[in-house]
Amino acid sequence: MSQTEEHAEGAGPFTTRLTWRLLDGGTAVWESRPARKRGLLTVRAPGGPAPLSRRADSVSVSRLRSLNAITAGAFTVGGALFALGAGAAQFGPGDTSSAWVYFAGGLFFNAGGYASLLQAINTPHRDSGTGALTTGRWRWWSYEPARIDWLSTCLLFVGTLVFGINLLDSLLQGLSTQQVNRLIWAPDMVGCILFLISGHLALVEVCHGRPRLRPRDLGWWIVAINQLGSVLFLVSALAAFTRPTTGSMVNVGVANWGTLAGALCFSAGGGLQFFERP
Numbered sequence: 001m002s003q004t005e006e007h008a009e010g011a012g013p014f015t016t017r018l019t020w021r022l023l024d025g026g027t028a029v030w031e032s033r034p035a036r037k038r039g040l041l042t043v044r045a046p047g048g049p050a051p052l053s054r055r056a057d058s059v060s061v062s063r064l065r066s067l068n069a070i071t072a073g074a075f076t077v078g079g080a081l082f083a084l085g086a087g088a089a090q091f092g093p094g095d096t097s098s099a100w101v102y103f104a105g106g107l108f109f110n111a112g113g114y115a116s117l118l119q120a121i122n123t124p125h126r127d128s129g130t131g132a133l134t135t136g137r138w139r140w141w142s143y144e145p146a147r148i149d150w151l152s153t154c155l156l157f158v159g160t161l162v163f164g165i166n167l168l169d170s171l172l173q174g175l176s177t178q179q180v181n182r183l184i185w186a187p188d189m190v191g192c193i194l195f196l197i198s199g200h201l202a203l204v205e206v207c208h209g210r211p212r213l214r215p216r217d218l219g220w221w222i223v224a225i226n227q228l229g230s231v232l233f234l235v236s237a238l239a240a241f242t243r244p245t246t247g248s249m250v251n252v253g254v255a256n257w258g259t260l261a262g263a264l265c266f267s268a269g270g271g272l273q274f275f276e277r278p
Helices: 032-037 058-091 097-121 148-169 177-207 218-239 252-273
Strands: 006-011 014-021 027-031 040-044 052-055 125-127 132-134
Touching (some): 014 148, 014 177, 027 032, 032 040, 032 058, 032 097, 032 148, 032 177, 032 218, 052 132, 058 252, 097 252, 148 177, 177 218, 218 252
Antiparallel strands (some): 006 014, 014 027, 027 040
16 A cells, blocks of 8 residues: 555545555554544554554644533533423423523533534644644634534534524513414424434444444444434424414423433533543
8 A cells, every 4th residue: 555545434425534554654544533532543553563542732632622621511511401491391380490491501502512613623634644633723613514523513513503593582472373383493393403413424423434333432422322312302392393273282291301311311421521532
């Protein structure tokens, strides 16, 4: 294999793992999620007995640690607040207190979504000759839909913003059934669908193709738990549709319990992300 020959793995147009020969005769393996979350790639020296992890430069590592802490903390707290809001809606007096708790949790979800996107935007780049990860200039935004990590985290962030619209509208009083479905339920459904698409792309990224079980991979557990939370959010949203004929939800209990269980999944996923750091 020459220096220019590379073996790419992934799905469709997306590359999630790349193997190539280094100038010194060794072999390097870049994987999308470990590079983005931990600042690592794997290098095997010429004739070496086992591959070794090679860390990015200190600037990249510092950035990734900070962004990881913000992402993990935001989703842990945001998920806990959503669970608290669902509990208040199910067992509380039925006032607007749960809506305010949801709204506060949504703000943490916004922060976690954007921090995840910043990780993808500022992921260290590989040097194909030396097998090193190097830092580029800091960026607050980019447009890179050909990268699966960027697309997944961008859809996640947009989903949190759409949820924000839903949560803000839920604070309004005196809405008709049609207004509730248009201003609250419809954005909720859009946000759930965006979360599901983002989660599927994240599974493709961590599995390097079709989703499958990888129980020894921490990243897989984080993505799988979050995707389960997205499914539960969708079930909750479907049950929260207000019937025009009766003015009542399809199933209030399913809506509240689905939100509570889904929120706990995101909170658990956020907690696990504290351990997926450089």
